[in-house]
Amino acid sequence: MRPQDIVILMKIIALGHDKWRNLDLAFSLQISASEVSEALNRCKIAGLIDHKKRNIHSNSLNEFLVYGLKYVFPAEPGAVVKGIPTAHSANPIKEHISSNAIYVWSHEHGNAIGQAIEPLYSTVPATVQEDAKFYELMVIIDTIRVGRVREIKIAIEELHKRIINA
Numbered sequence: 240m241r242p243q244d245i246v247i248l249m250k251i252i253a254l255g256h257d258k259w260r261n262l263d264l265a266f267s268l269q270i271s272a273s274e275v276s277e278a279l280n281r282c283k284i285a286g287l288i289d290h291k292k293r294n295i296h297s298n299s300l301n302e303f304l305v306y307g308l309k310y311v312f313p314a315e316p317g318a319v320v321k322g323i324p325t326a327h328s329a330n331p332i333k334e335h336i337s338s339n340a341i342y343v344w345s346h347e348h349g350n351a352i353g354q355a356i357e358p359l360y361s362t363v364p365a366t367v368q369e370d371a372k373f374y375e376l377m378v379i380i381d382t383i384r385v386g387r388v389r390e391i392k393i394a395i396e397e398l399h400k401r402i403i404n405a
Contacts, residue, residue, distance in 0.1 A: 240282075240285060242360050243270060244281050249377060252295060261275045279292040304402075308383050316354035320355045321347070322349035324341065325342050328351065329378045330375065332394055343355060349364070379401070
């Protein structure tokens with residue numbers, strides 16, 4: 240697995256249908272079409288997507304995200320930068336948490352100042368601005384990667400709403 244594999248799966252979930260093309264994913268995520276294809280192959284081998292590479296195995300993906308994500312793709316808050324809010328600093332997690340700490344993805348067009356969190360893939364800060372559902376999913380993912388116990392619990396509940404109960 241590579242970090243962009245999770246980003247691609249989250250984009251597929253955000254789309255909410257199986258009528259997408261690899262080229263559509265590549266364009267919207269600013270990832271090459273060949274990388275999308277390779278990522279989907281890795282996800283098929285990992286059992287996170289079906290053999291036709293169209294439908295996500297929700298329970299398997301949820302299990303991986305809840306129990307493995309923070310170990311495979313950990314995140315540590317870094318320097319204070321200008322960027323786009325993430326983790327508990329953005330919705331849907333922000334609705335449940337009150338915190339003075341602000342986490343952001345470094346981005347020149349960001350509207351917040353906070354500690355930098357390295358996104359799973361370099362294009363995430365630019366691409367989330369075009370898709371609110373995708374942004375929420377990536378915020379949830381980052382909360383699992385960097386959050387404390389209470390924040391992670393809320394993130395898991397929000398993840399279930401969007402993956403399992405969708």
